[in-house]
Amino acid sequence: MKISFNKPYFTGKETKYIEDGVKSGKISGNGKYTKLCHHFFKENYGFDSLLTTSCTDALEMAALLLDINPGDEIIVPSYTFVSSALPFVMRGAKLVFVDSRKDHPGLDESQLYSLISNKTKAIVVVHYAGVACNMDEISHIAKTSNIRIIEDAAHSIDSYFITKSGRYLPLGSIGDFGTFSFHETKNIISGEGGMLVINERKFRKRAEIIWEKGTNRSAFFRGEIDKYGWVDIGSSFLPSEIIAAFLFAQLEELKKIQRRRTELWERYYTALEFLEKRGIAKRPTIPKYATNNGHLFYLLFHEEHKRDFMIRSLKKMGVHSVFHYLSLHKSKYYSSKHDGRDLPMADFYSKNLLRLPLYVELKNTEVDYVVDSIYKTIKSI
Numbered sequence: 024m025k026i027s028f029n030k031p032y033f034t035g036k037e038t039k040y041i042e043d044g045v046k047s048g049k050i051s052g053n054g055k056y057t058k059l060c061h062h063f064f065k066e067n068y069g070f071d072s073l074l075t076t077s078c079t080d081a082l083e084m085a086a087l088l089l090d091i092n093p094g095d096e097i098i099v100p101s102y103t104f105v106s107s108a109l110p111f112v113m114r115g116a117k118l119v120f121v122d123s124r125k126d127h128p129g130l131d132e133s134q135l136y137s138l139i140s141n142k143t144k145a146i147v148v149v150h151y152a153g154v155a156c157n158m159d160e161i162s163h164i165a166k167t168s169n170i171r172i173i174e175d176a177a178h179s180i181d182s183y184f185i186t187k188s189g190r191y192l193p194l195g196s197i198g199d200f201g202t203f204s205f206h207e208t209k210n211i212i213s214g215e216g217g218m219l220v221i222n223e224r225k226f227r228k229r230a231e232i233i234w235e236k237g238t239n240r241s242a243f244f245r246g247e248i249d250k251y252g253w254v255d256i257g258s259s260f261l262p263s264e265i266i267a268a269f270l271f272a273q274l275e276e277l278k279k280i281q282r283r284r285t286e287l288w289e290r291y292y293t294a295l296e297f298l299e300k301r302g303i304a305k306r307p308t309i310p311k312y313a314t315n316n317g318h319l320f321y322l323l324f325h326e327e328h329k330r331d332f333m334i335r336s337l338k339k340m341g342v343h344s345v346f347h348y349l350s351l352h353k354s355k356y357y358s359s360k361h362d363g364r365d366l367p368m369a370d371f372y373s374k375n376l377l378r379l380p381l382y383v384e385l386k387n388t389e390v391d392y393v394v395d396s397i398y399k400t401i402k403s404i
């Protein structure tokens with residue numbers, strides 16, 4: 024059997040909607056399908072959103088909206104994808120890396136106070152694997168320290184933070200901004216693609232201007248002003264209608280996609296208990312305040328050489344499993360920007376985390392084959 028790590032899922036309506044968009048004669052941005060997507064997110068999650076060409080772009084918009092300048096400090100987890108940090112370095116900010124939690128790759132909120140200075144402008148919160156960080160705590164810390172929160176919710180579509188009083192808040196709706204990715208490796212896809220969610224009301228008007236190259240064109244098209252002009256900085260952040268049409272086809276099937284992904288996740292979780300019993304690896308922890316959206320299934324090995332042995336062994340049996348992030352503070356570019364503190368948990372996840380195949384069209388029998396291959400491997404470890 025050959026099992027790839029990821030396989031993009033197509034609902035079948037993508038090309039139909041793209042064709043419809045093309046036939047309508049309008050394929051640049053902010054047309055019918057962009058509006059349908061914005062409306063979908065408003066209806067289902069209460070988001071005030073702007074589609075972007077990537078999550079990276081959405082993060083760049085957030086950096087522009089917050090007027091990040093040289094001298095500002097931004098707190099970013101070390102265990103994340105590079106885009107969580109990139110837009111802020113590009114604005115000349117100083118990065119302050121925060122370590123991960125012991126029980127979960129998400130950031131350790133108990134370290135935040137010691138990292139905040141009077142130069143700290145914002146904190147980037149990454150909900151790893153779509154599992155919420157402790158947003159009650161983080162929101163409290165940000166509020167008392169007067170700093171902004173950007174949720175990098177690239178993994179987190181349709182996942183929630185559960186408040187102390189039992190309310191379910193969609194990830195991406197809690198900080199000042201939420202950023203999403205529709206890259207083909209995520210749950211909902213458009214090839215490349217993303218979205219900025221603007222929760223803090225005062226940024227909404229300017230967000231639309233920055234989105235459209237620093238012009239007030241969106242207000243002009245709504246008939247609110249007579250002519251549009253060059254009113255601010257910005258860039259070309261909005262995607263074409265072709266991307267939006269593709270994305271809308273995906274959104275229509277969102278519930279089905281999420282259901283299947285979480286089903287597969289649960290199947291792995293139940294079947295892999297033996298790894299814990301044998302003291303080889305741990306399964307993911309979902310804190311009480313978080314939901315699971317089946318974005319990815321990972322194992323935490325107790326020893327790096329066993330993780331690496333597992334990758335090689337699974338490969339021989341036709342199963343493609345992969346490690347994840349190499350922490351930023353140890354990387355070629357970002358290590359020179361780091362203040363030198365040890366970040367042992369970021370190192371731990373870089374060395375010991377293994378991700379298993381998980382995608383809508385993965386069959387139960389294939390999950391069982393992966394589990395069986397893992398079982399056979401640990402007998403020879």
Ligand SMILES: *Cc1c(COP(=O)(O)O)cnc(C)c1O
Pocket residue numbers: 076077078079080103104106107149175177178203204205206215216217
């Ligand atoms: C995928 C990802 C991104 C980048 O998304 P793009 O849409 O490819 O720009 C950013 N942050 C995290 C945590 C990601 O996983």
